Amino acid sequence: MADESILSDDFIRQLIDVGEVDILVGVPTHNDAKTVEPAIRAIQEGIVKTFPRERAVILNADGGSNDGTPDVIMGASIDEQHRSFNGYTLRTLHAISTRYGNNPSSAAALRTILAAAELLRAKACTVICPESANIEAEGVANLLRPIYCDHFDFVAPIYRRHKFEGVLLTNLLYPMTRALFGQRVREPYASEFAFSGRLGSQFLNRHQWSEEFKDYDPELELTVTALSDGCRVCQTFLGTRSPTKRQARDLVDAMRQTVGVLFSALDGTFPMWSAKTASQPVPTKGPEFELSVDPLRINRKQLKEMFSAGVIELESVLKSILSSGTLSELQQLAKADEDQFRFHAELWVKSVYEFAASYHKAVMSRDHIVQALVPLYRGRMFTFLVENRTASAAEVGNNIESLCLEFERLKPYLLELWNGRK
Amino acid sequence: MRDIIVGELTQAAQEIFRDFAHLLPRLIVMLVIVFVGWLIAYVIRAILRSILQFAKFDRLSERAGASQLLTHAALPTPTELVSRFVFWIAWIGFIMLGISVLGIGGLQEHVERFFFFLPRLFVALLILFFGLLIASFFARAVLLASVNANFPSPRLLSISARTIIIIFVLSMVSEELGVADQTVILAFGIAFGAVMLGLSIAFGIGGKDLAQQFLENRFLRERRTEKEDEPSPL
The missing domain is CATH 1.10.287 (Helix Hairpins)
Structure with a gap:
């Protein structure tokens, strides 16, 4: 049952006015007045075209915008939409807005959306990023349709990306969630996704919403919940991803929000993921991945330098996290010249698994463990850039696939570490 | 003259024997307290050592950086050090208690100060x-x-x-x-x-x-x- 105390009286009144709905579209915002309008248009068009008979609501959860974002959302007229695509919804498409706080917080925004979805008994819910200038009505419909029509529980997006964009995703988050949970969800940390009312309620009641966790993004944990609870999961292609504030984050913060959350989620899901032995593809609408290969100017030298300096300076910290064999290999690697430097897949996977096991055993402050992984990620990124410098999209795809297989092959090593046998 | 000397010596010897007779039971009580104190301190050390080992105190100390300091100073492990320290504090406490039983005036104040400390x-x-x-x-x-x-x-x-x-x-x-x-x-x-x-x-x-x-x-x-x-x- 939703914790109504987190919802303001005014917001509950708005929800009562709306009544029960079939579809809920959540739009978490913070000072997005300049970019939110195309996303709202796409949402309106997607609902009117695809779900004209369903009761639907657009819910804006705002984190204290001072540029009038909620007004832009509430003021986006649906009449112009009707005229432009010649369609009409047979029900009222409601739009409501609430301020969950004066500072942006993904956790607070999602909690508000989940609580509202539970109170309104929404069957299918989706969260749309307000910065998604490229999202189309078809994309919104593709996120909702598998939930509403085909009874899936979770829909993850797939984006068209540059081959060097999302290296943390392709070299750690995707391969590791795939190896552990046995399902090939390419974007486990998404800002646009859809879920069933059932999964939403489950997550709302189970997730830690306390103050301590308010600065952590819960999206990756929602994906893990869907994967570990045996929910029906699928993916849908949404086109080119628009640049978001979340992507512009500092690397350490990005690691905390993703790797930290993933490592932390492994504790409670051990019985499930330890039993999985192989991965399966998930149903996907559209291409499984699409990569562009335009040339980019990236300072690779600095990545290598920061890796080497990190491994040398953090020796005392890494000693507590890594096995002596892995640490000595990394130290050898730190001494290598740029031409000789190759952070090969096996060493990377072993390092990541040893970090995950140390995080589980809390050998030191867990936040420090995640921070200590940053220099190693830089080394791996250097190798990934070098190996795929001239590679085509298909070749990059193959390289990512072989890394995923390496994660799967070495999973028993993680289990041994986890159980303290190593 | 001779009788006076013999009388004085006899009186002095009697006083010494009387004082010793007064002190002897207290001395025995003190020795008993010290011995029992040693036993209790020993048991406390054994129990504390087991608790600290069970609580992985050495690992906690390692994380705190205390282990490195001890290693540099060629001292035993933190668990051993704390156990020994508590043993000595407990035993010294009993020794002080035993000494207080003797009723020696000047020492009483030191014993009290020790327990306040x-x-x-x-x-x-x-x-x-x-x-x-x-x-x-x-x-x-x-x-x-x-x-x-x-x-x-x-x-x-x-x-x-x-x-x-x-x-x-x-x-x-x-x-x-x-x-x-x-x-x-x-x-x-x-x-x-x-x-x-x-x-x-x-x-x-x-x-x-x-x-x-x-x-x-x-x-x-x-x-x-x-x-x-x-x-x-x-």
Whole structure:
């Protein structure tokens, strides 16, 4: 049952006015007045075209915008939409807005959306990023349709990306969630996704919403919940991803929000993921991945330098996290010249698994463990850039696939570490 | 004359024997207390050692950085050290109790002072332990933040953070123990001021070139990023 105390009286009144709905579209915002309008248009068009008979609501959860974002959302007229695509919804498409706080917080925004979805008994819910200038009505419909029509529980997006964009995703988050949970969800940390009312309620009641966790993004944990609870999961292609504030984050913060959350989620899901032995593809609408290969100017030298300096300076910290064999290999690697430097897949996977096991055993402050992984990620990124410098999209795809297989092959090593046998 | 000498000697001997007869039971009681105290202290040590081993106290101390200090000083493991320390405190407590049974005037005051001092000693040890834990935590946090921000000399920054916190903790411990209060506070003030002054001078004069290079690097890097692409990790 939703914790109504987190919802303001005014917001509950708005929800009562709306009544029960079939579809809920959540739009978490913070000072997005300049970019939110195309996303709202796409949402309106997607609902009117695809779900004209369903009761639907657009819910804006705002984190204290001072540029009038909620007004832009509430003021986006649906009449112009009707005229432009010649369609009409047979029900009222409601739009409501609430301020969950004066500072942006993904956790607070999602909690508000989940609580509202539970109170309104929404069957299918989706969260749309307000910065998604490229999202189309078809994309919104593709996120909702598998939930509403085909009874899936979770829909993850797939984006068209540059081959060097999302290296943390392709070299750690995707391969590791795939190896552990046995399902090939390419974007486990998404800002646009859809879920069933059932999964939403489950997550709302189970997730830690306390103050301590308010600065952590819960999206990756929602994906893990869907994967570990045996929910029906699928993916849908949404086109080119628009640049978001979340992507512009500092690397350490990005690691905390993703790797930290993933490592932390492994504790409670051990019985499930330890039993999985192989991965399966998930149903996907559209291409499984699409990569562009335009040339980019990236300072690779600095990545290598920061890796080497990190491994040398953090020796005392890494000693507590890594096995002596892995640490000595990394130290050898730190001494290598740029031409000789190759952070090969096996060493990377072993390092990541040893970090995950140390995080589980809390050998030191867990936040420090995640921070200590940053220099190693830089080394791996250097190798990934070098190996795929001239590679085509298909070749990059193959390289990512072989890394995923390496994660799967070495999973028993993680289990041994986890159980303290190593 | 002879009778007087013999009488005096007999009286003195009788007094000695009387005093000894008075003291003997107390001495026996004291020895019993000391022996029983030793037994109790021994049992406490064994129980405490087991509890600390079960609670993985050595690992906690390792994380706090206390183990490294002990290893450098060729001392036993933290579990062993704490167990032995508690054993000696408990046994000395019983010895003091035994001595107080003897009823020797001057010693009574010292015994009382010892028992009044015990709680302060425990508080001081707690401050020391948690102080080392905090120093180790912040030293590591500074090291990680400096490495990830690509600052020059991250280890120096980390050691500086640890040193400042340890000096502060030692001053608190000394104050708690009541050891040369004013001297320690003064020493802390001088040491802290010296570190700050040293850092200012090092950065301003000694590290002029380094500071210049650092600022140039920062500035140039910012300019470089305008030309270079930075693909998002997510």
